[in-house]
Amino acid sequence: MSNTFSASNQIGTVFTFSELVGSDFRGEMNALCWQRNLxxxxxxxxxxxxxKENITEVYPEDLIALRLSExxxxxxxxxxxxxxxLADFGASPSLNLLKCYERDDEFDFISTDVYSFHVDRSPIATDTYLCTYYGAASDIVSNTQAEQKVLIPEIRSKLKELHNGPSEEFENFLKENYFDLHYQVHEDVEPINLGLGHLWRLAVDHPKQQVLPCIHRAPVENEGEYRLLLIC
Known part of the structure; x- marks a missing residue:
């Protein structure tokens, strides 16, 4: 791993699955990495x-049916x-073969697709787990390196025009349309790439969370290359 990665206060490193699921987020740390060289x-x-389509879920029986080399x-x-x-832990992991995600180009001033830096939200206490086995890997940034897009004056002004309703309903409008989940990264910030083979746990926005949610994004895929991603 790079020095930038290992020196980040945002990231905790573990070396077993039990440490990954059993360690607590604290302070600035809202990402845990089970560091592996697979x-x-x-x-x-x-x-x-x-x-079969841009996102194809791959099931264990699909993997088992493949004739493979050693x-x-x-x-x-x-x-x-x-x-x-992950299943034994109680999670519902999904293995995806990805060509690309759907783009959100409805508005030119804000995007709500996964290529935009964003946080995940859940009504229950949970975290996001992911591992990229092949292809381009996701990025994260620390919460001090980005600002909620809905707090940027020119974007907020356009969102108010889009809302065109009572001011007391504006914040609910932002949440209902997921605008408040997306972030603008500060200039000259170098995101941390999550790399291949490491299993990550990222903090999610939920009522019992003790730290800020982890800001992350899906990568732009490499030309002519699929991604193989585990996520839950």
Whole structure:
């Protein structure tokens, strides 16, 4: 990992799954990384899976049905084990083969798609888990490096025009349309890339959360390359 990554107060590093799910977020730390250097040929798995639409969910039986080399089989066992660990923990992991996500280009002054820096929100105490096995990996930034877009005066003014309703309902309008989840990163900020093979836990905005939610974004995919992503 880069010095920027390892030196960040935002990120805690662990070396087992039990540490990943059992450690508490605190202070500025709202991202935990189970640091791993994975063996196996994940490219072979991606090459042999069939993508049916822009986002294709891959099930364990789809992986098991693949005829793979020894290196490909090693990669498959890692993925199946990750899925099982998360399921046994009580999460609902999904393995996705991604061509791209849907873009939100309805408004030219604010975007609400996952390529925009954003936080996740949940009504219950939960966290986001993700691991990129192949392809471009997600980015995060610290909460001091970004500002809620709805607080930027020119964006807020345009959102008020869009709302065109009673002022006391404006904040609910922002939440109902997910505008308040999105952030503008400050100039000259270098996001931290989450890399390949590491299993991450990111803090989510929910009533019992003790830290700020983790600001993150999906990457622009590499030309002609799919992503293989575990997320829950």
């Amino acid at each position: 063996d196996g040929d994940f490219n072979e798995i991606v090459a042999k899976l069939r993508i 290196e490909g089989n090693r990669a498959r066992e890692i993925i199946l084990n990750d899925l099982q660990l």
